[in-house]
Amino acid sequence: MHTTACQYNRLAQIRPHSPYPSPARSACPQTRGPFLRRSWALRATQRRDPIIAPFVQLGEDPQDGTDMFGYLLRNRIIFIGARIDDKLATQIVASLMALENINPNEDIKMYINSSGGQAYSVVSILDAMAVVKPEISTVAFGVSASTATLLLAAGTKGKRYSMPNARIMMHQPIGGAMGSADEVNIQASELNRTLKVVHSFYSRFTGLPIDTVQEETDRDNFMSPHRAKELGIIDGII
Structure with a gap:
């Protein structure tokens, strides 16, 4: 088209x-x-x-x-170069939907250099990546850490890449709570639910069993692209 x-x-x-x-x-x-x-x-x-x-x-x-980011978008490239919050997530989701509407048969490239961000915001992007028709190629450079690594792994199988000197990190969701005992329990319960969601996403994207994902995300787990390829987070190194 x-x-x-x-x-x-x-x-x-x-x-x-x-x-x-x-x-x-x-x-x-x-x-x-x-x-x-x-x-x-x-x-x-x-x-x-x-x-x-x-x-x-x-x-x-x-x-x-x-501007340069608009030029990249014209060429079906989405550039993520900051921590992901609700505003940035909304812009990324809107970009995915617009590019699908323009040409549902042409790939979208997503370049990631981010330390992560809000779990809910990233989940909204993951849902959009799952429903749009174009295949999405993800590329890590600089650093892909925390929830940004979920976006890296969520690309189309066979089209997930990393630059050779990028660093990739996965870990548990981080949270905190203040208030009454009941309020703290509510926040702790929600954090545990988010942890299970993150584990399920990693298991789905990488093919690893849940117990292996739990071991790999127990602490901040920094890795090379070669290790990320072994775990199934990426498919190749550029």
């Missing part, structure tokens, strides 16, 4: 958060309203970090451009 530029333009409203502003129409701060603010922010970004290009120019028209 041919993807039109019009379809990808709709992604501008739901692409994962980018620290880089969009290209501006005018540099005049007093007369161009929002275009001025973007232009002003653009120059400020360039002064702060002149090495990294804040946006990608796609054509001759100055407005025919996008």
